[in-house]
Amino acid sequence: MASRFLIVLYALSLFFVLAASTRQYPRQEKVFDVRDYGAYGDSKRDNAVAFTKAWNDACQWSSGRSTVYIPAGIFYVSQVTFTGPCKNFITFIVTGTLLAPKNPDYIKQEEWILFKYVDNLTVTGGGLLDGQGSYSWPLNDCNKNPSCRTLAMNIGFAFVRFSRINGLRSINSKMGHFNFFSVEDFNITGVTITAPGDSPNTDGIKIGKSNHMHIFNVTIGTGDDCIAILDGTSNLEISDVRCGPGHGISVGSLGRYKDEKNVQGLTVRDSIFNGTTDGLRIKTWAKSVSEISVSNFLYENIQMINVGNPIIIDQQYCPHGQCDSPGKYASHVQIKDVKYHKIWGTSTSKEALKMQCSKTFPCQDVELSDINLSYVGSDGLVSALCENVGGSIRGKIVPANCEI
Numbered sequence: 001m002a003s004r005f006l007i008v009l010y011a012l013s014l015f016f017v018l019a020a021s022t023r024q025y026p027r028q029e030k031v032f033d034v035r036d037y038g039a040y041g042d043s044k045r046d047n048a049v050a051f052t053k054a055w056n057d058a059c060q061w062s063s064g065r066s067t068v069y070i071p072a073g074i075f076y077v078s079q080v081t082f083t084g085p086c087k088n089f090i091t092f093i094v095t096g097t098l099l100a101p102k103n104p105d106y107i108k109q110e111e112w113i114l115f116k117y118v119d120n121l122t123v124t125g126g127g128l129l130d131g132q133g134s135y136s137w138p139l140n141d142c143n144k145n146p147s148c149r150t151l152a153m154n155i156g157f158a159f160v161r162f163s164r165i166n167g168l169r170s171i172n173s174k175m176g177h178f179n180f181f182s183v184e185d186f187n188i189t190g191v192t193i194t195a196p197g198d199s200p201n202t203d204g205i206k207i208g209k210s211n212h213m214h215i216f217n218v219t220i221g222t223g224d225d226c227i228a229i230l231d232g233t234s235n236l237e238i239s240d241v242r243c244g245p246g247h248g249i250s251v252g253s254l255g256r257y258k259d260e261k262n263v264q265g266l267t268v269r270d271s272i273f274n275g276t277t278d279g280l281r282i283k284t285w286a287k288s289v290s291e292i293s294v295s296n297f298l299y300e301n302i303q304m305i306n307v308g309n310p311i312i313i314d315q316q317y318c319p320h321g322q323c324d325s326p327g328k329y330a331s332h333v334q335i336k337d338v339k340y341h342k343i344w345g346t347s348t349s350k351e352a353l354k355m356q357c358s359k360t361f362p363c364q365d366v367e368l369s370d371i372n373l374s375y376v377g378s379d380g381l382v383s384a385l386c387e388n389v390g391g392s393i394r395g396k397i398v399p400a401n402c403e404i
């Protein structure tokens with residue numbers, strides 16, 4: 001009798017708990033199709049307003065997860081910002097193509113498409129972002145004008161957390177393609193980024209002041225860095241990258257401005273650089289004001305195919321003749337605990353291994369092991385240039401003449 005009573009009581013209480021929880025947390029997913037907000041995939045009409053309205057409704061949907069859906073078609077967008085915080089997990093599916101204006105003056109923000117202050121965002125769908133940069137590249141004079149005008153990057157994520165991009169293509173940005181600023185816990189996979197090798201400043205992925213990011217299985221070929229890592233970035237894991245053409249995976253330039261933050265905890269592994277000007281590069285300004293450090297790096301299992309500078313640390317960076325005389329300044333950035341393990345392949349310059357560290361802050365704990373790089377030219381042998389480098393060499397490495 002008592003036990004039956006208990007079972008009934010248990011069932012009743014379970015019912016009330018469930019009823020209460022469904023009242024409090026109904027789980028209802030909802031799709032917000034941009035066509036229901038007046039979007040047209042006719043490559044002509046501006047969809048900025050329609051996209052913003054669809055986003056706002058999805059973002060405010062509190063009864064469950066929401067999805068903004070962009071179907072097949074070519075959707076012209078002048079510029080758009082998707083702002084959070086949102087009420088729940090939100091997915092942004094791009095199936096078709098988003099087309100940027102040809103005229104760079106139509107974009108008055110740093111990124112053509114920007115997500116900011118959002119948590120738990122997924123961007124996916126395999127669609128394409130076309131920056132139409134070929135119309136503005138001829139206006140770019142940044143290689144000779146230090147105060148040149150900056151043009152919009154294709155897509156930006158600022159103050160975005162616990163989020164991911166999975167399967168998205170980006171071509172021909174006006175300047176860089178993907179920009180990450182102050183993001184946390186962010187994964188990037190299955191992304192393909194393409195721009196001609198001679199297109200100016202078309203960085204693939206640019207990261208600043210961000211931490212706990214994973215980048216894997218990406219293909220990047222552009223006219224600038226495949227991945228550029230700027231100050232304040234920590235715990236960044238990169239693997240399965242196919243990079244080229246482009247300028248490789250670069251840390252920096254660092255040290256030029258005050259209030260810069262350290263860069264720590266970078267892993268790059270299982271990747272291929274093909275026909276890039278640089279491979280694994282760390283670059284700091286000779287004339288520097290911030291005393292920051294670059295530490296705890298591991299570069300492992302990386303193949304170089306016809307790469308200009310496969311391994312390079314340049315602490316004498318000073319373009320456009322901005323230092324009054326070469327050798328006058330020494331970088332204040334401390335590089336330490338950087339490991340290069342199993343790096344092999346071909347270099348198009350004789351100095352396949354080049355580390356020019358700061359006189360006043362020599363590199364510390366640099367470890368080289370299992371390096372085998374050869375020079376593709378016939379006018380000499382492969383060699384190393386190592387200045388102000390402290391650390392160790394394990395086993396045999398080629399080129400062998402690096403003094404540590």
Ligand SMILES: *[C@@H]1O[C@H](CO)[C@@H](O)[C@H](O)[C@H]1NC(C)=O
Binds near residue numbers: 120
């Ligand atoms: C995002 O996810 C985290 C971890 O699952 C959760 O704590 C947080 O409430 C979520 N925020 C939103 C807006 O969904």
Ligand SMILES: *[C@@H]1O[C@H](CO)[C@@H](O)[C@H](O)[C@H]1NC(C)=O
Binds near residue numbers: 162163164185187
């Ligand atoms: C990112 O990927 C890692 C490793 O696969 C996983 O543990 C983590 O939960 C992912 N984070 C997000 C935000 O998707």
Ligand SMILES: *[C@@H]1O[C@H](CO)[C@@H](O)[C@H](O)[C@H]1NC(C)=O
Binds near residue numbers: 192
């Ligand atoms: C890598 O990304 C491509 C899309 O660029 C996808 O087709 C492929 O399945 C992914 N591979 C793995 C191992 O995830």
Ligand SMILES: *[C@@H]1O[C@H](CO)[C@@H](O)[C@H](O)[C@H]1NC(C)=O
Binds near residue numbers: 274275305
């Ligand atoms: C390297 O790039 C060249 C020229 O684009 C291409 O022909 C070759 O197949 C690539 N090699 C690999 C291993 O991807």
Ligand SMILES: *[C@@H]1O[C@H](CO)[C@@H](O)[C@H](O)[C@H]1NC(C)=O
Binds near residue numbers: 373
């Ligand atoms: C370096 O690689 C070449 C082939 O590119 C190979 O013949 C040579 O034995 C390798 N050397 C070492 C020390 O692994």
